[in-house]
Amino acid sequence: MKKILVTGGAGFIGSNFINYILKSRDDYFIVNLDKLTYAGNLENLKEIESNKNYTFIKGDITNSELVNYIYEKYKIKHVINFAAESHVDRSISGSEIFFRTNVIGTNVLLEASRRFEVERFLQISTDEVYGSLGATGLFTEQTPISPNSPYSASKAASDMMVQAFHHTYGLPIVITRCSNNYGPLQFPEKLIPLMILNTLQNKKLPVYGDGMNVRDWIYVIDHNKAVELVFEKGRLGEVYNIGASNEMPNLEIIKLILQNLKKGEELIQYVKDRPGHDRRYAIDSTKIQTELGWRPEFQFDSAIQKTIEWYLQNKSWWERIISGEYQSYYQQQYLSK
Ligand code: NAD
Ligand code: DAU
16 A cells, blocks of 8 residues: 655645545555645545545645654655645735745655655646747757746746755655646636636636637646556656647637637637736657556547536536635736736
8 A cells, every 4th residue: 555645635636636546546545735725625525535545634735843744644655746836827916825835845845755765756847847838849858947937936946856856865756747737626717717617607708918828738637647657657857748739729718618608709808918928838748658658538629528517517616616715816816907
């Protein structure tokens, strides 16, 4: 039985990971450490909360006393670090918490991992550390790190600490860098759930700039299957890019959502661009495909349909979210400028 500390497991990707992994295998015991920020939601885990191979601890990865206690108590030898402040717009409004959680928090985990001699530390990173692409080209693992937003700079800094612990102390680490995820349980600050929920409520759809920024979309289960594979078989010290070769301009996705929900394009509203907005992301995932045999399994057309269906069928999940602190975030981000 592998005892795995999963951090940030109540967020979008982490909760999808835990739900998937506990249903598909019985050789993992998961200790989920999550601070339950605005983005963490235990409702995401209700299907597995009483699983005998699962326990939840509410806490902050920057709290080294707590982190050390958990490593000791659960004899942690494996770590998957999903915990992060993850939204670019929020990092533009205030960077400090991004530095604290993403950089200092990762460092606390690295120090404990060194002390307790963990056998594998998987850092969940992002393609945003590579910066922005022009009209052509793809991010490979050799692309130089060149982050542009406070969010991506904090993720790049934590990646570099992870690599430094490998180089300096021989800590057995691996890093994944994935492109934009979509799917069930995503917090409605991110493009796809925001556009779905606004469309359902007949609210304006705020498009930054000309709407032609390109992201490379991957269904969250494809990402998580890649995470499982890298965690099990990835070569220590290595970085693996993850992407499904599905580049799309934002406007195309928004129109598709409108069509799907049978609403008109008059809901689209062009708003002030995101400062420092990266133009295009696109991933070359040759390495994980050839070395580890990973392939994306979900097609965008059917997986986006599945995602829209999920939001239609889980109204109480998102109604609870948008009735809380979200309203003041929404006001500040979209209505007060
Ligand atoms: P999310 O914002 O939905 O979830 C983050 C989770 O981390 C939440 O449950 C939150 O409560 C928890 N958390 C935040 N600060 C914490 C702290 N100090 N201590 C403990 N827990 C804390 O994020 P997500 O979209 O699920 O992203 C998960 C990871 O994947 C992040 O590291 C992110 O950088 C990375 N990533 C995300 C995407 C994407 O498209 N969403 C793509 C590539 C990589
Ligand atoms: O590439 C991986 C990254 O993808 C992750 O590391 C981040 O955690 C995740 O948030 C995501 O970052 P993006 O900035 O690409 O995602 P977001 O959903 O915020 O925006 C996607 C695109 O949509 C981007 O070009 C900005 C645009 N956008 C976004 C919002 C929220 C709009 O036009 N209007 C909006 O209201």
